[in-house]
Amino acid sequence: MTPSLSLLSRAHIPDGIVFQSLQEELVLLNLHTGIYFGLNEVGARIWQLIQTHRQAPLQRVLDALVKEYDVRPERCTDDLLELIARLEENRLLEINH
Numbered sequence: 001m002t003p004s005l006s007l008l009s010r011a012h013i014p015d016g017i018v019f020q021s022l023q024e025e026l027v028l029l030n031l032h033t034g035i036y037f038g039l040n041e042v043g044a045r046i047w048q049l050i051q052t053h054r055q056a057p058l059q060r061v062l063d064a065l066v067k068e069y070d071v072r073p074e075r076c077t078d079d080l081l082e083l084i085a086r087l088e089e090n091r092l093l094e095i096n097h
Helices: 041-052 058-068 073-089
Strands: 010-012 017-022 025-030 036-039 094-096
Touching: 010 058, 010 073, 025 041, 036 041, 041 058, 041 073, 058 073, 073 094
Parallel strands: none
Antiparallel strands: 010 094, 017 025, 025 036
């Protein structure tokens, strides 16, 4: 059984992932699979926080987002974990549970 994604999980950007800012958005590309993914302003901020808090629990990313944006922690948790799961599914992030 695969462990569940949680705020204790740690996200890592694997080799072969490139990204480029385009105005307020960020475009990610997996050079190995050819999969690309666009992130809006908040998604781009999450990506930056993952880079900044390397291998830190996702709780640190959530804490920063709640401080920066007018959002309830519960809603932010759901949105954060959903985005992280999608990035993992598309092999743009690796997760240590």
